[in-house]
Amino acid sequence: MAAKELSPIDVYASLPKTNCKLCGEENCMAFATKIVNRVVDLELCPPLSEKQHASNRMKLQEMLRPPVREITVGTGERAVRIGGKLVMYRHQFAYFNPTAVAVDISDESSNDEIEQRIAAVESLSYDYIGQTLKLDMIALRCTSNDAKNFGAVAKKISERTQSPIMLCSLNPDILEAALIIMGKARPLLYAATRGNWREMAELALMYGCPIAVSAPGDLTMLNSLSSTLLACGLEDIVLDPGTFPREGIGQTLDSLTMLRRAACEDGNKVVGFPLMATPMTVWSQGIESPEVTRWEEAYLTSTLITRYADLVVVHSLDGWAVLPNLVLRQNLYTDPRKPVAVDPALKSFGNPDQASPLLCTTNFALTYYTVASDVEAAGISCYVLVIDTEGISVESAVAGRKLTADKVAESVKTFKVSEKVNHSTLIIPGRAARLSGEIEEATGWKVLVGPMDSSGIPKFLQEKWKS
Amino acid sequence: MSEENSEKKPGMKLSPKILELLSKYSEIELEDVEMEIGDLEIWVQPAVTGIQVPTRAPPAKAKPSEILKTEFRRPVRQYPGSIVEVRLGATRAEGGTRGKVLALGGEKVPPFYLSEGTMPHPPVIALDVFDMEIRLAKAVRMHVEDVLEDPAEWARLAVEKFGADMVNLHLVSIDPLIKDTSPAIAAKTVENVLQTVDVPLTIGGCGDPQKDLRVFEKVAEVTKGERILFNSVTLDMDIRKTAEVIRKFGHATIAFTSMDMNRARELNRKLYEHLPREDIVIDTTTAALGYGLDYAFSIMERTRLAALMGDKELQHPMASGTTNAWAAREAWMSLAPQWGPRELRGPMWETVTALTLLLTGVDYFMMMHPAAVKTLRDVTTNLSSSLREDNEIAENWVTLKL
Numbered sequence: 001m002a003a004k005e006l007s008p009i010d011v012y013a014s015l016p017k018t019n020c021k022l023c024g025e026e027n028c029m030a031f032a033t034k035i036v037n038r039v040v041d042l043e044l045c046p047p048l049s050e051k052q053h054a055s056n057r058m059k060l061q062e063m064l065r066p067p068v069r070e071i072t073v074g075t076g077e078r079a080v081r082i083g084g085k086l087v088m089y090r091h092q093f094a095y096f097n098p099t100a101v102a103v104d105i106s107d108e109s110s111n112d113e114i115e116q117r118i119a120a121v122e123s124l125s126y127d128y129i130g131q132t133l134k135l136d137m138i139a140l141r142c143t144s145n146d147a148k149n150f151g152a153v154a155k156k157i158s159e160r161t162q163s164p165i166m167l168c169s170l171n172p173d174i175l176e177a178a179l180i181i182m183g184k185a186r187p188l189l190y191a192a193t194r195g196n197w198r199e200m201a202e203l204a205l206m207y208g209c210p211i212a213v214s215a216p217g218d219l220t221m222l223n224s225l226s227s228t229l230l231a232c233g234l235e236d237i238v239l240d241p242g243t244f245p246r247e248g249i250g251q252t253l254d255s256l257t258m259l260r261r262a263a264c265e266d267g268n269k270v271v272g273f274p275l276m277a278t279p280m281t282v283w284s285q286g287i288e289s290p291e292v293t294r295w296e297e298a299y300l301t302s303t304l305i306t307r308y309a310d311l312v313v314v315h316s317l318d319g320w321a322v323l324p325n326l327v328l329r330q331n332l333y334t335d336p337r338k339p340v341a342v343d344p345a346l347k348s349f350g351n352p353d354q355a356s357p358l359l360c361t362t363n364f365a366l367t368y369y370t371v372a373s374d375v376e377a378a379g380i381s382c383y384v385l386v387i388d389t390e391g392i393s394v395e396s397a398v399a400g401r402k403l404t405a406d407k408v409a410e411s412v413k414t415f416k417v418s419e420k421v422n423h424s425t426l427i428i429p430g431r432a433a434r435l436s437g438e439i440e441e442a443t444g445w446k447v448l449v450g451p452m453d454s455s456g457i458p459k460f461l462q463e464k465w466k467s
Numbered sequence: 468m469s470e471e472n473s474e475k476k477p478g479m480k481l482s483p484k485i486l487e488l489l490s491k492y493s494e495i496e497l498e499d500v501e502m503e504i505g506d507l508e509i510w511v512q513p514a515v516t517g518i519q520v521p522t523r524a525p526p527a528k529a530k531p532s533e534i535l536k537t538e539f540r541r542p543v544r545q546y547p548g549s550i551v552e553v554r555l556g557a558t559r560a561e562g563g564t565r566g567k568v569l570a571l572g573g574e575k576v577p578p579f580y581l582s583e584g585t586m587p588h589p590p591v592i593a594l595d596v597f598d599m600e601i602r603l604a605k606a607v608r609m610h611v612e613d614v615l616e617d618p619a620e621w622a623r624l625a626v627e628k629f630g631a632d633m634v635n636l637h638l639v640s641i642d643p644l645i646k647d648t649s650p651a652i653a654a655k656t657v658e659n660v661l662q663t664v665d666v667p668l669t670i671g672g673c674g675d676p677q678k679d680l681r682v683f684e685k686v687a688e689v690t691k692g693e694r695i696l697f698n699s700v701t702l703d704m705d706i707r708k709t710a711e712v713i714r715k716f717g718h719a720t721i722a723f724t725s726m727d728m729n730r731a732r733e734l735n736r737k738l739y740e741h742l743p744r745e746d747i748v749i750d751t752t753t754a755a756l757g758y759g760l761d762y763a764f765s766i767m768e769r770t771r772l773a774a775l776m777g778d779k780e781l782q783h784p785m786a787s788g789t790t791n792a793w794a795a796r797e798a799w800m801s802l803a804p805q806w807g808p809r810e811l812r813g814p815m816w817e818t819v820t821a822l823t824l825l826l827t828g829v830d831y832f833m834m835m836h837p838a839a840v841k842t843l844r845d846v847t848t849n850l851s852s853s854l855r856e857d858n859e860i861a862e863n864w865v866t867l868k869l
Contacts, residue, residue, distance in 0.1 A: 089765075089768060089769075089772070090761075090764075090765055090768075091765040091768065091769050104864075106867075106868070106869065108868065124805065126806070128757065141864075141865050141866065141867070142865070142866070143866050143867065143868050145866070168865045169865060169866075170862075170865060190865070194534060197534065201530070214862070216858045216861035216862055217858050217861065218858075219539040219541070220536075220537070220538050220539045221534075222539065223537050223538065223539035224534050224535055224536045224537050225534060227535040227537045228531050228534050228535045231530065231531045231535055232530045232531065233530070242858065242861035242862075243861055244857070244860060244861055245860070246845075246849055247849050247852045248849075248857070248860070248861075249846065249849045249850055250579060250581050250849060250850040250851060250852055251581065253579055253581075253826075253850070254579065254580060254581040254582050257580060257582075258539075258541045258542060258580075258582055259539075261542045262539070262540075262541075262542045265542060266542050268542075270537065271539070278861070278864050280864050280867075281860050281861055281863070281864045283864065283867055283869055284859075284860045284863045284864055284867055285860065291811075295811075295815070295838075295842070298815055298819075299815070299818050299819065299822060299842055299846065302818075302819040302822050302823060303822050303823075303826065303846070306764075306822070306823050306826050307826060313864070315869065318807050318811075319802075319804075319805045319806035319807040319812070320806060320807030320808065320809075320811040320812035320815055321807070321811075321815065323797060323806050323807075323812065324756060324797075324812070324815050324816055324818075324819040325819070327756055327757040327797065328756060328760070328819055328823060330757075331756065331757065331760045331761040331764070332761060332764065332823075334761050336761070336765055340762060365759065366726070366754060366758075366759045366762065369758045369759060370758070370794075373758060373794055373795070373796055376796055377794075377796065377799075456644075
């Protein structure tokens with residue numbers, strides 16, 4: 001059942017109906033609503049784990065099972081969860097578990113290079129609207145074709161970092177050399193193919209590791225291998241339909257799309273697994289210049305994040321190539337059900353002092369970020385008072401009485417604005433001009449009516465603000 | 468069969484350490500069984516070769532001996548709706564002076580769902596040209612430095628050097644708050660550009676609903692028959708007058724709304740009273756990567772899917788002001804050195820914004836940076852290619868020496 005078709009009533013019917021409040025909700029119906037919205041887990045309901053509810057518990061788990069299985073790679077705090085998707089399109093619900101980005105390391109890399117690449121995964125980070133954007137994993141590739149060497153490098157890396165690791169070799173003997181050392185760290189094994197699936201399945205079973213299945217350009221083979229591994233008793237499977245750069249990009253995206261649709265819309269369990277892609281295949285082509293190949297890898301990665309990859313393996317670590325994709329991933333994995341709002345606050349831009357201008361706007365995210373980027377672009381030092389309009393834009397908030405003089409007065413008080421500035425002038429959005437009189441009355445502040453669009457703020461301040 | 472399978476058992480060289488790891492399986496009892504399920508022979512594996520202590524072997528699982536061949540049937544759908552085709556530009560034979568006509572839309576399936584069908588027309592890429600010098604990001608400015616004050620030469624550069632399908636001329640100077648350029652002078656600029664390049668044109672206003680209408684009236688008249696795309700008609704304009712002018716002189720228009728499907732429908736309904744559907748392209752607003760792209764993405768994706776599912780009020784080609792990508796500070800600002808030069812980061816920002824929206828079904832891109840334009844063109848060409856893929860490339864990455 002698709003997530004959006006599940007109603008709280010469906011869940012409620014199988015809950016213990018004790019209204020015991022142990023889960024923190026007022027009653028079982030409230031809990032059911034949160035369950036359906038995927039805000040809480042069944043584990044929060046203690047009575048459900050009692051013996052007499054065992055069958056209901058299983059029923060609920062089945063009901064709530066995402067059509068794309070959620071798989072954990074690695075252990076501990078840095079473990080990465082991939083998949084767990086409920087829907088094909090984010091507007092139908094929300095996407096969970098952002099695409100994991102794995103950075104490759106060759107087992108023939110120098111110590112310096114290994115250190116540099118691990119350091120990137122561990123410490124490269126970008127602060128973006130209150131979140132830290134980071135890389136997730138290491139994909140250790142065996143290029144030496146030497147099991148001993150692969151094992152030795154796996155040892156070095158697993159001793160150095162807690163980052164989840166994907167072990168890449170199509171030779172089971174080589175993978176095993178690393179598994180002997182770090183099999184308990186729950187690495188992702190790459191990959192079972194039509195040629196090696198028996199041995200690979202064996203390894204995955206023996207070490208209890210998730211395993212990727214690779215069948216480039218052959219969805220029927222991919223489907224068959226997945227069926228086969230399922231029959232072997234494996235459950236944590238990742239599907240790699242192959243990533244073909246350049247002329248192959250159309251088929252690559254189509255394969256990912258069809259696999260995801262089969263899982264999410266048709267309930268096909270054989271392909272109900274996380275999908276992976278390897279934008280680093282661009283490096284297998286003739287390389288004219290590394291810069292161009294990095295460029296190709298970066299844009300290919302973006303299309304794969306948009307089209308359903310739950311895990312990507314990249315080679316380039318250049319910030320200009322990585323950052324756009326980390327931001328894209330963050331954007332697509334934000335929850336579209338949440339009001340498009342930012343937290344009300346008094347925000348500082350540049351290095352404001354007591355004489356700096358004070359502007360106000362609404363907490364509709366787009367409005368706020370537009371104002372923020374206009375102010376930042378112009379290098380203005382100022383304060384922006386973000387007023388809670390329930391995520392509604394200025395014009396609509398004025399019309400719908402979500403932005404009122406009283407709301408403004410309340411925000412001025414809540415955020416102790418008068419402690420920050422030594423003047424009492426408030427600049428309001430041009431589209432809230434008709435509230436200016438009322439705001440002056442309610443706050444006791446002098447109101448200046450700002451521009452209709454925040455792009456006019458720099459010019460407005462230049463002309464109207466005397467500091 | 469058991470014998471054969473025991474021979475095929477994994478040829479793993481198990482080290483003593485494995486025994487420790489295997490200890491967790493010790494409670495599982497092992498059985499040798501052979502059974503038949505349908506035409507499948509499944510066997511339960513005995514202890515793994517090489518392990519001396521049977522109770523320390525992996526769990527007993529019924530394992531297939533051969534690959535279970537199961538066909539993957541692509542979940543291909545039929546869609547009741549399709550996107551109208553909008554033609555832009557007119558050749559001499561059609562009453563204009565353009566070298567070629569471009570078509571937008573006509574899709575019957577979601578974008579690049581190659582299993583279901585192909586896109587009838589590649590997306591059209593227009594490059595932005597402004598009628599006065601404006602502030603541009605450094606990475607963009609370096610490419611157009613010499614033509615900033617000459618819209619006609621800027622247009623020539625866009626077409627001849629950067630490969631623009633169309634020129635997207637923004638008459639920003641008509642803004643009463645900027646230069647308040649008169650409709651007659653604005654129309655003269657348009658004519659100059661028309662004479663310099665022979666691609667179809669888009670003419671953009673300044674966003675002032677009254678002034679835009681006055682300028683559009685004049686421009687529509689002097690470009691009669693050229694099938695210009697006007698950018699844009701909005702809900703706060705005099706929709707009847709604007710639409711009638713566009714109709715009278717044989718042009719087309721972008722219907723612009725701000726991130727709201729209901730408003731997009733409402734504007735289209737109002738336009739249908741005066742314009743045929745084939746004259747309307749919709750723009751539901753493009754926000755930059757990092758600055759609301761998620762809203763833009765989902766609204767466009769929903770719009771296109773709704774159109775294909777039969778929502779007649781949304782069955783129009785989609786336009787994107789992809790240039791908005793440059794509003795993101797990550798696109799134009801110098802950041803800490805680990806984020807690389809903005810000369811690369813900026814165009815990549817625009818590229819990623821464009822590609823993300825391409826995958827929602829955008830038909831018409833208004834862009835800025837030559838490298839982003841080139842990349843979008845390469846990708847759309849490749850996305851439509853049904854060339855047989857080279858399987859080796861997708862496998863070689865594992866052992867690639869870099």
